[in-house]
Amino acid sequence: MTSALTTAPGFTGSLLDRVDAARHDAALVAAMRVDAQALLLCLDELRPSVGADGGLGWTALDTVANDVPLALLGRLDDRPRFVALTPGVSALRRSPELFAAITTLSPAEAGTYATARSLVDWHARHGFCPNCGHATDLFRAGWGRICPSCGAEHFPRVDPVVIMLAQHGEGAHARVLVGRQPGFPAGRYSALAGFLEPGESVEAAVARELHEEAGIRVHSVRYLASQPWPFPSQLMIACVALTDDDALVVDHSELEEAKWVTRDEVAAALAGDPAAPFLPPPAYAIAHTLFTRWLAEG
Amino acid sequence: MTSALTTAPGFTGSLLDRVDAARHDAALVAAMRVDAQALLLCLDELRPSVGADGGLGWTALDTVANDVPLALLGRLDDRPRFVALTPGVSALRRSPELFAAITTLSPAEAGTYATARSLVDWHARHGFCPNCGHATDLFRAGWGRICPSCGAEHFPRVDPVVIMLAQHGEGAHARVLVGRQPGFPAGRYSALAGFLEPGESVEAAVARELHEEAGIRVHSVRYLASQPWPFPSQLMIACVALTDDDALVVDHSELEEAKWVTRDEVAAALAGDPAAPFLPPPAYAIAHTLFTRWLAEG
Numbered sequence: 001m002t003s004a005l006t007t008a009p010g011f012t013g014s015l016l017d018r019v020d021a022a023r024h025d026a027a028l029v030a031a032m033r034v035d036a037q038a039l040l041l042c043l044d045e046l047r048p049s050v051g052a053d054g055g056l057g058w059t060a061l062d063t064v065a066n067d068v069p070l071a072l073l074g075r076l077d078d079r080p081r082f083v084a085l086t087p088g089v090s091a092l093r094r095s096p097e098l099f100a101a102i103t104t105l106s107p108a109e110a111g112t113y114a115t116a117r118s119l120v121d122w123h124a125r126h127g128f129c130p131n132c133g134h135a136t137d138l139f140r141a142g143w144g145r146i147c148p149s150c151g152a153e154h155f156p157r158v159d160p161v162v163i164m165l166a167q168h169g170e171g172a173h174a175r176v177l178v179g180r181q182p183g184f185p186a187g188r189y190s191a192l193a194g195f196l197e198p199g200e201s202v203e204a205a206v207a208r209e210l211h212e213e214a215g216i217r218v219h220s221v222r223y224l225a226s227q228p229w230p231f232p233s234q235l236m237i238a239c240v241a242l243t244d245d246d247a248l249v250v251d252h253s254e255l256e257e258a259k260w261v262t263r264d265e266v267a268a269a270l271a272g273d274p275a276a277p278f279l280p281p282p283a284y285a286i287a288h289t290l291f292t293r294w295l296a297e298g
Numbered sequence: 299m300t301s302a303l304t305t306a307p308g309f310t311g312s313l314l315d316r317v318d319a320a321r322h323d324a325a326l327v328a329a330m331r332v333d334a335q336a337l338l339l340c341l342d343e344l345r346p347s348v349g350a351d352g353g354l355g356w357t358a359l360d361t362v363a364n365d366v367p368l369a370l371l372g373r374l375d376d377r378p379r380f381v382a383l384t385p386g387v388s389a390l391r392r393s394p395e396l397f398a399a400i401t402t403l404s405p406a407e408a409g410t411y412a413t414a415r416s417l418v419d420w421h422a423r424h425g426f427c428p429n430c431g432h433a434t435d436l437f438r439a440g441w442g443r444i445c446p447s448c449g450a451e452h453f454p455r456v457d458p459v460v461i462m463l464a465q466h467g468e469g470a471h472a473r474v475l476v477g478r479q480p481g482f483p484a485g486r487y488s489a490l491a492g493f494l495e496p497g498e499s500v501e502a503a504v505a506r507e508l509h510e511e512a513g514i515r516v517h518s519v520r521y522l523a524s525q526p527w528p529f530p531s532q533l534m535i536a537c538v539a540l541t542d543d544d545a546l547v548v549d550h551s552e553l554e555e556a557k558w559v560t561r562d563e564v565a566a567a568l569a570g571d572p573a574a575p576f577l578p579p580p581a582y583a584i585a586h587t588l589f590t591r592w593l594a595e596g
Contacts, residue, residue: 012499020510021549115497122496125450126428133426133433143495152423156496160458160533197441198420198454198531199413201310202524212318223521226500233496235458237535251319 007292009227009238010102010284014111016074016081023141029072032080033061040064041073041083041116047098048113054104056113071119071142073112083116085123085142094231102284110284111228118233119143122156125232129154157233162205163193164239165290166218168246168260175246176266176294177214178278179258189269189278191238191287192258206239214258215249218242224293227286238290263298266291305590307525307536308400308582312409314372314379321439327370330378331359338362339371339381339414345396346411352402354411369417369440371410381414383421383440392529400582408582409526416531417441420454423530427452455531460503461491462537463588464516466544466558473544474564474592475512476576477556487576489536489585490556504537512556513547516540522591525584536588561596564589 022028032038042049042057049057061082064070073081102110119142126145129136134149145154165176178189194209196202203221210218218241225238250258261269261277268276270291281287320326330336340347340355347355359380362368371379400408417440424443427434432447443452463474476487492507494500501519508516516539523536548556559567559575566574568589579585 009499011497012502014497014502016497018495018506020506021551024551111497111502115495118496128426128428128431130424130426130428130452133431135431154428155457155493157455158458158494158496158498159453160456195453196456196533197316197413198416198456199309199312199314199409199526199528200456200533201307201526202533202535204310204312204409208316208318228497228499230497235494235498235500237500253319253322 007289008107009225009236009286009289010107011110011114011228011230013108014115015108016076016112016115018074019072023072023143029141032072033070033082035061035080037078038080038082040070041081041113043083043086043116043120045086046117046120047095048101048105050101050104056105056109069123069138069142071116071123073116073119076112081112083120083142085120085138087124087127099282103282107284114228114230117230118158118228119156121230121232126154158228159234160196160202160205160237161193161229161234162196162202162209162237162239163191163287163290164206164210164221164241165191165294166210166214166216166241166243167294168243171298172263174298175260175262176240177210177216177248177258178261179213179250179255180278181254182256184256185279187279188281189257189259189261190281190285191290192255193236193287196237202237202239206241210241210243213251213254215247215251216243216245219244225286225289227289229286236286238286240290240294263295266295270295305587306405307523307534307584307587308405309408309412309526309528311406312413313406314374314410314413316372317370321370321441327439330370331368331380333359333378335376336378336380338368339379339411341381341384341414341418343384344415344418345393346399346403348399348402354403354407367421367436367440369414369421371414371417374410379410381418381440383418383436385422385425397580401580405582412526412528415528416456416526417454419528419530424452456526457532458494458500458503458535459491459527459532460494460500460507460535460537461489461585461588462504462508462519462539463489463592464508464512464514464539464541465592466541469596470561472596473558473560474538475508475514475546475556476559477511477548477553478576479552480554482554483577485577486579487555487557487559488579488583489588490553491534491585494535500535500537504539508539508541511549511552513545513549514541514543517542523584523587525587527584534584536584538588538592561593565593568593 038061129147336359427445
């Protein structure tokens with residue numbers, strides 16, 4: 001089971017060098033923008049344009065007009081990489097085609113796409129200053145916006161989300177809690193999840209969410225892994241927590257159903273066994289990593 | 299060393315029940331607002347008003363005019379708890395008095411204060427819609443804002459920050475990297491830290507920050523603990539990472555100095571030994587927890 005333990009979560013391992021220092025150096029960014037080696041990420045609105053090789057599509061930067069706002073993603077294979085910031089692109093255009101395209105990408109390439117997607121989406125929905133309402137300007141090579149009226153600086157949001165397996169029992173008797181949201185594909189169950197709020201630690205958010213959604217009290221919260229989730233820009237923080245009482249009170253405004261499943265049932269679901277009591281989340285979701293690592297530990 | 303392992307990070311363990319469901323029920327919130335048991339958190343701008351007992355100050359809710367916007371913090375000791383949302387309060391009013399007041403609070407009370415402070419500050423700086431520039435309205439009992447023009451919903455930001463010890467060597471030869479920022483009090487060193495960016499996992503952000511600030515490459519990133527940090531609203535994610543090469547290239551735009559310290563030196567610093575080679579961060583900072591737990595593991 002060692003290989004399962006080392007499986008990287010989806011969207012992790014991007015090989016981009018983010019060249020943070022360059023973002024503060026307008027002359028350096030201008031030079032990169034006219035570098036003949038510079039490349040632009042090909043996006044169809046917010047969908048990746050996947051080439052015949054299954055990799056991300058890139059095109060020469062000089063195909064873009066000079067007045068198109070760009071973000072400097074960084075350097076990759078020693079070439080500057082940019083993405084165009086297209087006003088009005090909506091984050092909500094998620095489709096089966098999008099997820100099919102993501103499935104063809106390696107986790108590292110999906111991570112580069114995730115970075116670009118979250119940036120493009122943030123600019124599209126954050127053109128005005130939340131402090132004073134004035135239109136803002138791009139700065140830091142596309143990694144922020146600044147208000148010419150009140151001077152406030154704004155940076156892309158990353159919203160932490162906790163995603164967790166509650167575990168009841170130990171060893172061969174261990175079971176974990178899975179739930180399904182109303183919008184899930186038929187048969188799919190996943191780990192429970194929710195946004196972390198101001199004033200909370202990871203551990204507090206895990207305990208609150210499991211109590212709100214499933215009525216259980218947990219302890220011994222343990223971090224397992226994390227991943228970026230670019231719909232639009234979450235940090236998924238995956239944990240396991242223990243409970244001494246398996247009685248559920250499900251919040252049906254959040255979950256259609258929740259149930260306990262055994263190690264054997266999780267293993268069957270991950271293996272694609274048609275007799276498994278649920279369909280697992282897709283491989284690029286950290287819930288899949290969470291099931292895989294929890295099984296590997298057992 | 300068991301007690302050190304179980305030391306809670308600062309600002310964690312608030313006893314507030316956040317009553318998430320109530321936020322969606324305007325009639326219930328209205329009833330709580332006229333509940334004779336309801337209490338209002340006493341704040342002096344954004345500083346806590348600490349009573350003679352060293353605890354947070356609260357006052358009867360009916361001392362506030364009906365038109366003052368409030369956020370429902372939740373229930374505590376079975377009483378509804380609110381905080382007033384004061385327009386124009388600045389997040390930047392950090393002072394020695396503020397930190398002295400925080401030191402007198404228990405971690406649980408500091409956690410309640412952190413929740414209130416981050417909420418008040420967010421509303422004060424987010425009165426306009428970043429999507430269209432229109433003035434927004436409060437909704438969800440103070441846990442969000444909604445735009446009457448474009449319909450966009452906005453929720454309080456929590457910005458994930460990684461804070462980490464790079465470790466070189468093992469056992470008795472182990473040393474960790476500490477650094478000082480230009481604004482630190484004389485002699486103080488702490489763990490390195492930085493904001494996690496869109497498209498990054500916790501592990502990727504730890505590796506990037508250590509490379510950017512200190513020029514080292516790390517592996518085997520391990521999560522240790524987390525805390526909310528209400529200046530204005532960060533989630534601090536504390537990790538340890540290993541490096542095989544201790545040669546430093548310090549980014550002096552970020553750090554005044556960085557250096558390796560041994561277990562004995564960290565222990566001396568935490569013990570307040572005047573011969574220690576650095577002054578540690580304050581007890582309510584998770585960097586302190588990070589040093590304490592790293593020592594306890596050794």
